[in-house]
Amino acid sequence: MKYLLLSLFIFSAFSGHSQTVTIRQDQQIKKMVDEVSAQNIEMIVRKLVTFETRHSLSDTLSTTTGIGAARNWIKSELERYSKASGGRLKVEFDTFTQPADGRRIASPTIMKNVLGILPGTDPADDRVFIVSGHYDSRASDVNDSKIFAPGANDDASGTAAAIELARVMSQYKFNCTLIFVAMVAEEQGLYGAANLAKRAKAEKWNLAGMITNDIVGNTYGMETGIKDNNSVRIFSEGVSGVESPEEAARRASTGSENDGQARQFARYLKEIGERYVDQLNVKLIYRRDRYLRGGDHTPFSQQGFAGIRITEMNEDFDRQHQNVRKENGVDYGDLPDFVDYNYTQKVTRMNLASLANLALAPREPLNVGVVTSGLTNKTVLKWENPVGEKPAGYYVVMRETTSPVWEKKFFITGNTASLNYSKDNYYFGVQSVDADGHESLVVIPKSVR
Incomplete structure (x- = not known):
């Protein structure tokens, strides 16, 4: 075992909103986290910027500019990692034809997400986790497919995070499948993500x-003057948009x-990050x-x-969706010199630690279930093992x-x-939880008699 598991963990005082605290780390995960490189992330961002625009309707024939050259380079980069992994990382285009939408897609267009698929080693574990960034870019006019649109932060930074995760994690083995994705057409209407979600x-x-x-x-938040390289936001919905009437009734009760x-x-x-x-x-x-906005999730x-x-x-709207220019002494545009690569490294490391812990977990x-057969001030919980698996134990949280x-x-x-x-x-x-302390996602109990 990478570290001993105590028979009882109570990590935090049960007051306020303090996050759980753990003093133990899996040394293999820590090694992977340390391998995430700010220099590699910066290289990827700057390389993506060299394609001048990655607008989803830009040139697909050039080898040096446009969306076609960008996606081919991303695929070749993932293929380098695949070779280093002994071929375990499977690289492919997720190709589809996006119909015209009368708004941001003028005519049917062939589009391609770029996927690096790392299959799990446990045949019984069919879980899949996807981590992505979108590699397309835009400037002020979302329909201008020719203007310089560097997209360094939005979203070469997220794409670089996904690519760097593929580089590091493809050198290791996990129980379940991890898919690293560079999404297309986020700026045109989340079309690349919609295609992959439907698939x-x-x-x-x-x-x-x-x-x-x-x-x-x-x-750096230009409007607020706040400099914060320690904080990151995670947005999540509480109620699924596809819940059934029965699920809605249970949630309400x-x-x-x-x-x-x-x-x-x-x-x-x-917690894991x-x-x-x-x-x-x-x-x-x-x-x-964000308020009235959306993304590839x-x-x-x-x-x-x-x-x-x-x-x-803190988003900087002088950079985001702006033509590159200087006005009244203010620099506008999403250029690579304004990206904090050590911060992106930190965010990427959070992704890696969490995905690795999940993919190694039972x-x-x-x-x-929570037993509700009688009125009591105690709480009785019961559950079953995963099919064909006997974890070292369970955490009740x-x-x-x-x-x-x-x-x-x-x-x-x-x-x-x-x-x-x-x-x-x-x-x-x-x-x-397994003997090495890797935890699965939490399951919320249902009422049982």
């Missing part, structure tokens, strides 16, 4: 979580509107995305998957109803737990 649904992927890293390279799959996924990234990355404060934002949410968005704390417990994060963890070796805390006053969940 995941049609092919019945067990897609346990999808992350988009979009705008993850700026640390248990008050679980903050415990949807996406929100559990976001909480997980906060802060466990492995120093000087990192993950802010959980209880919205699907949105189509996945609309298909019922747990999609979340990672984004910097699958989630099944049929998790709990938090006050006003807390955004789990505040206590109890390690249990069996399949039941009786706690001297009332289900009326706290929220509970259960997650599997």
Whole structure:
């Protein structure tokens, strides 16, 4: 074992909104985290900027400029990593024809996401996790496909994060499948993500979580004057847009509107990210995305998957969606010199730690329930092992109803737990854990008799 597992973990005082704290780290994950390179991230961002524009309707024939040259370079870069992995990283274009939409797509256009697929090593573990950034760019006029549109922060930074994750993680083995994606046509209407989300649904992927890293390279808020290289936001929806009437009734009766799959996924990234990355404060934002806005996780949410968005704390709108220019002494435009690469490295490391911990963890417990056969001030939970798997144990997690994060963890070796805390006053969940301390996502219990 990489480290010993104690029989009981209670990580934080049960008061306020303090995040759980862990003193142990898996040394293999820590090694991977340390391998994430700010220099590589900067190289990728600057290389993407050299294509002058990555507008989704720009040139596809040139070898040096436009969306075609950019996607070919991304594919070749992933293929280099594939070779270094002994061919385990599978690289492909996810190609589709986007119909005209009368708004931002004038005529049917062939588009391509770029995928690096790292298959899991456990045939019984069919979980899939996607991590992405969008490689297309734009300037002030979203329909101008020829103007210089460097897109260094929006979103070469997120694309670089996904590519760097592929470079590091393809050298290691995980139980389940990881897919690293450079998405196309985010700026035209989230079309690349919509195509991949529909594919995941049609092919019945067990897609346990999808992350988009979009705008993850700026640390200075021009309007506010705030410089913050320690904070990052994670947006997640609480209620799935595809919940059934029965699920809605259950949610209403248990008050679980903050415990949807996406929100559990976001909480997980906060806990594990802060466990492995120093000087990192993950802010959980209880919205699907920024006010009245959307990102590449949105189509996945609309298909019922747990999609979340990672984004910097303070967007600089002098950079974003702007023609490159200088006016009244102010620089406008999304240029690579304005990206904080050490910050993007930190965000990428948060992604890696969380994905690695999940992909090494057992699958989630099944049929998790809170027993409601009688009135009691105690809480009795029960669950079943994942099919064909016997984890080393389980964590029962709990938090006050006003807390955004789990505040206590109890390690249990069996399949039941009786706690001297009332289900009326706290929220509970259960997650599997292996002998090395890798935790699955939390499962919220249903009422059982």
